[in-house]
Amino acid sequence: MRDAISGLIGRYDQLGRYFDRAAIDRLDGYFAQSRIRLAAVELINREATTIVREASQRLWLEDPELILPGGNAYTTRRLAACLRDLDYFLRYASYALIADDLTILDERVLNGLDDTYKSLGVPTGPTVRGIALLAEVVSEMLADAGVADAAAVVRVPFEHLVRGLASSNIRAR
Numbered sequence: 706m707r708d709a710i711s712g713l714i715g716r717y718d719q720l721g722r723y724f725d726r727a728a729i730d731r732l733d734g735y736f737a738q739s740r741i742r743l744a745a746v747e748l749i750n751r752e753a754t755t756i757v758r759e760a761s762q763r764l765w766l767e768d769p770e771l772i773l774p775g776g777n778a779y780t781t782r783r784l785a786a787c788l789r790d791l792d793y794f795l796r797y798a799s800y801a802l803i804a805d806d807l808t809i810l811d812e813r814v815l816n817g818l819d820d821t822y823k824s825l826g827v828p829t830g831p832t833v834r835g836i837a838l839l840a841e842v843v844s845e846m847l848a849d850a851g852v853a854d855a856a857a858v859v860r861v862p863f864e865h866l867v868r869g870l871a872s873s874n875i876r877a878r
Contacts, residue, residue, distance in 0.1 A: 708804035709735045735805050742803050744852045745859050749799040749843060756846070757791045760838035764831060771831055778831075787835075794836050794866055795843075801862035810862060815869040829870045836866050 707715075713728055724732075749756065765771060771778040771787075778787045797814050801807050822829055840863035847855040 706800065706804065706809050707806050709806055712806055712808075738805070738858050741847075741852060741855045741858045742805065744850070745843060745847060745855060746799050746803045748846055748850065749795060749802075752846065753792060753795055756795060756839060756842050757788055759842045760835055761788055761791060763838045763842075764835045767834065768831055777826075777828055790832065791835050791839060794863075795839050798836075798839070798862040798866065801865070802859065807862060807865045810865050810869070814866065818870070833867050833871045836863055836870070839863060 710732065713724075713731055717724055717728060765778075770776050772784065773779060778784045794814070797810055801810050819829075821827075822832070840860045843863075844856040844859050847859065
């Protein structure tokens with residue numbers, strides 16, 4: 706797994722160059738946001754179950770058909786799988802958030818997920834909405850904790866997941 710710093714160093718090392726102004730600005734931006742990133746990851750680590758539960762409850766309120774007979778989250782097994790997946794997305798978003806590098810989301814989450822969901826008949830639309838709700842819940846909890854200006858930083862990995870899955874939106878069978 707890469708992070709913003711090792712990725713930047715690696716690029717400049719391959720070029721055999723010292724850091725230029727753009728590299729220094731990138732590092733400055735990363736460190737300027739470090740308090741927000743750490744606060745967000747600490748919150749996610751501490752409150753993951755609450756975050757997933759709140760996001761899923763909002764999803765069920767918006768789209769109650771998902772948990773009714775015939776819905777993709779109907780039955781205990783399917784509901785548990787939905788909650789597991791939301792937790793999985795939250796965990797990987799926290800990795801990308803602290804590293805400030807979205808490639809982990811492509812490598813470990815998005816690559817192949819589309820095929821898996823298609824083969825299982827899992828609609829990506831509700832999954833995409835669930836991921837957006839995770840970002841919403843985390844942002845709200847950080848605001849409640851007094852972490853100012855967190856939403857823009859926190860939403861980045863979630864929005865990357867949303868874009869990656871939304872581009873291959875499928876419907877349930």
